[in-house]
Amino acid sequence: MARRSSASNSTNKGNEGTDPPSKRHRPDSRDDGVDGGEITLFMPPPDTHATGHSDIRTSSLASSTMKLSGHKGSVYCLAYDPQGDVLCSGSFDSTCLLWNAGGNCENINVLSGHKNAILDVKFTCDSTKIITASADYILGVYDAMTGTRIKRFMGHKGIVNAVDVCHEGSASLVVSASDDCTAKLWDTRVRGEVGCFEDEYQVTAVAYANDGNLVYTGGLDNCITAWDVRQMQKSMKMKGHTDTITCLALNPKGTHVLSNSMDGTLRTWDIRPFVDDASGGKKRHDKTFLGGTHNAEKGLLKCSWSADGTMVTGGSADRVVHIWDEPSAEELYYLPGHAGCVNSVVFHPKENVVASASSDKSIFVGELSQS
Numbered sequence: 001m002a003r004r005s006s007a008s009n010s011t012n013k014g015n016e017g018t019d020p021p022s023k024r025h026r027p028d029s030r031d032d033g034v035d036g037g038e039i040t041l042f043m044p045p046p047d048t049h050a051t052g053h054s055d056i057r058t059s060s061l062a063s064s065t066m067k068l069s070g071h072k073g074s075v076y077c078l079a080y081d082p083q084g085d086v087l088c089s090g091s092f093d094s095t096c097l098l099w100n101a102g103g104n105c106e107n108i109n110v111l112s113g114h115k116n117a118i119l120d121v122k123f124t125c126d127s128t129k130i131i132t133a134s135a136d137y138i139l140g141v142y143d144a145m146t147g148t149r150i151k152r153f154m155g156h157k158g159i160v161n162a163v164d165v166c167h168e169g170s171a172s173l174v175v176s177a178s179d180d181c182t183a184k185l186w187d188t189r190v191r192g193e194v195g196c197f198e199d200e201y202q203v204t205a206v207a208y209a210n211d212g213n214l215v216y217t218g219g220l221d222n223c224i225t226a227w228d229v230r231q232m233q234k235s236m237k238m239k240g241h242t243d244t245i246t247c248l249a250l251n252p253k254g255t256h257v258l259s260n261s262m263d264g265t266l267r268t269w270d271i272r273p274f275v276d277d278a279s280g281g282k283k284r285h286d287k288t289f290l291g292g293t294h295n296a297e298k299g300l301l302k303c304s305w306s307a308d309g310t311m312v313t314g315g316s317a318d319r320v321v322h323i324w325d326e327p328s329a330e331e332l333y334y335l336p337g338h339a340g341c342v343n344s345v346v347f348h349p350k351e352n353v354v355a356s357a358s359s360d361k362s363i364f365v366g367e368l369s370q371s
Contacts, residue, residue, distance in 0.1 A: 058367045059351040060102035065337075065366035070097050070107050073117070075357035076343050077302060079130075081123040081144065084350040088130055089363055090118030096132060098147065101348065105365055109147035113140055119300060120162045126171040129188060133163040139176055141188055153186050155193045161204045161300055162247070168254075169212035177206035183217045185229070197227045204300055205247045209271075210254035216271070218245030218259060224269060238269050240285045246300040251309045256286060260303035260314040262294045268312070268326070289324045291331050292316035295341065299359075302344035313345040313354065321345050321356045323368070337364055 057064070073092030080087055080101060086108070087099045096111035096118055116135035123130055123144065132140040139153035139160055158179030166173035174186040179202045185195035197215065205218035214235060215227045222243060226235040243262035250257050256268045266289040294301060294317050301315030311332065313323045321335035321342055340359035347354055355365045 058370060059348075059353045061353065061365065061367060062102075062104045065364060066105045068099055068105055068107075068363040068365060069361070071095070071361050071363075073361060074340070074343065074359040075361060075363055076117065076300075077120045078344045078346045078355050078357045078363070079121045079123055080346055080349055080355070081127045082125060082349060083127055084348050085127075086123075086144070087355055087363075087365070088121050088123065089357055090121040090132060091361075092117040094118065094134070094136075096121055096130065096142075098144075099363075101353075101365075111140070111142050111147050111149070113149045113152075114138065119160065120302075122163050122165045122174075124165050124171045124188070125167050128171070131163050131165060131174050131188075133160040133176055135159045137178075139163060139174070139186065151188065151191075153184075153193070155184055156180050156182070158202070161202075162206045164206050164208045166208050166210075166212040167250070168210045173208070173212055175206050175208050175215050177203040177217055177219070179203075183215060183227070185215070195229065195232060197232070199225065205245050205259070207248035207250050207257055210250065214271075216248050216250075216257055218248050218261075220244050222261070222263075224248065224257065224259060226271070238284050240267060240269075241265070243294075244298075246294075247302045247314070249302075249304050251305045252307060253309060258303050258305060258312055258314075260292075260301050262298065264293055265290060266292060266303055266312060266314045266324070287326070287329045289314075289322075289329055289331075291322045291324070291334075293318045297341065299341060299343060301342075302346075304344075304346050306347040307349045311347070313347070315341070315343045315345060317341045319358070321354065321364075323354070333368060335366070338362070 071091040075089050075091045077090040087101045090096045094114045098109040099105050114134040118132050118134050120133040130142040130144050137156045141151040142149050156178040160178050162177040172188040177183050181199050183197040183203050184193045187194050201220040203217050203219040207216045218224050222241045224238040228235045241261040245261050247260040255272050259267050268286040270284045270286050303314035312326050319338045323333035325332050338358040342358050344357040352368050357363050
C-alpha cells in the first residue's frame, strides 16, 4: 500500500502561528544527534546553524508549508519558471500574481490586462516570457521580469482553455486550445497565428511535443489527438477516457503524455514512435492513477509531472492534493488542507516542493516529506 503522508509544520503566510487544521506535523530535527531521516538539500547559514536549534530543511522555503493569499477569486493555474525562482498563479479575478519561489514567497508582481478569468499560464523555456490563456478569448504575452504585457494574440472565437510552449525547440513557439474547436500555433516574434488545427469538438487541453514537431490535444470527444506540425494534419488518436479530458502534460523525457479527465482518472500514454496500437499489439495507454475526483462544477483540473518524471499529480475536487508514484501507480502523498476544489498542482523544477491552487482563493507551497 502506498504511504500516505502530508507536508509538515504548516505556517500560514500572513497569519503566523496558525496552522491549517488538517496538516500534520513532523518532529523537530535537532543538531543534538537525533536524525529526522531527512535528506538535506538546503542548510541555514553557519551563524544560524551554530545555535544547535535549527530544523533540518529540504528546501529554500522559510517554512515547510506556506499559504499564499492575494487572489480575489478561484485560482485555476500555476507555473514555475524553468529555473525555479518564480511561481506564477492565474485566477478567476483576471490577474496573474508572481511570487518568489523561495523564502517567504513574497508577491513580487501582478500581471493585468485580461477582462475575464485566466485559465492557464506557462513560462517560455528561456524564462523570459509568460503566456496566459483567458476566457476573454485572448492570449497574453508578458515580460517575466517587468510584468508588462508585450503582445496579445487575438484569433480565437471562443474561450481559450489551455496553452503550452515548446520546451526544447524555439522559445517563441506557443500552442493554444479553445472552445472554438481549434488549436492554434503562435510565434511570439510575429503577429497573428502561424497555424491552426481544426477539430470537431471543443478543445480543452493541449501539449507541445519536446521537439516541436507534434501537438497533442484533448477535448469533449474523450480522445487524445496528435497533430503533425509540419504536415498540419492529424497523426494519430488515442482512446481510453470515458469523459472530457481536462489537461495534458508531457513527461520531461518527452516519451509519455499524462492526461486528467472528468472520468476521475489520470492516465499515461506512450507516445514514442513505432508503438503498435493495433488490436493485439502493445497499447499506447500505459498506466491509470486512481484517487482523484471531479465534480459537477466540471472544472478543467490540471495535471503535471515531477522534474525527474518519477511522480505525477493532478487537481481533484475532493480538496486534497494527490501525488502518485509513476512506475507503480501507487499513491504516495495525500495532502489535505484546502477548503475548495484543488484546480492545479505543480512540482518545483529543482527542489522537493509542490504548489497547489484552489477554488478557496489560496495557494499552498510545501515540502514533501522524505520519510
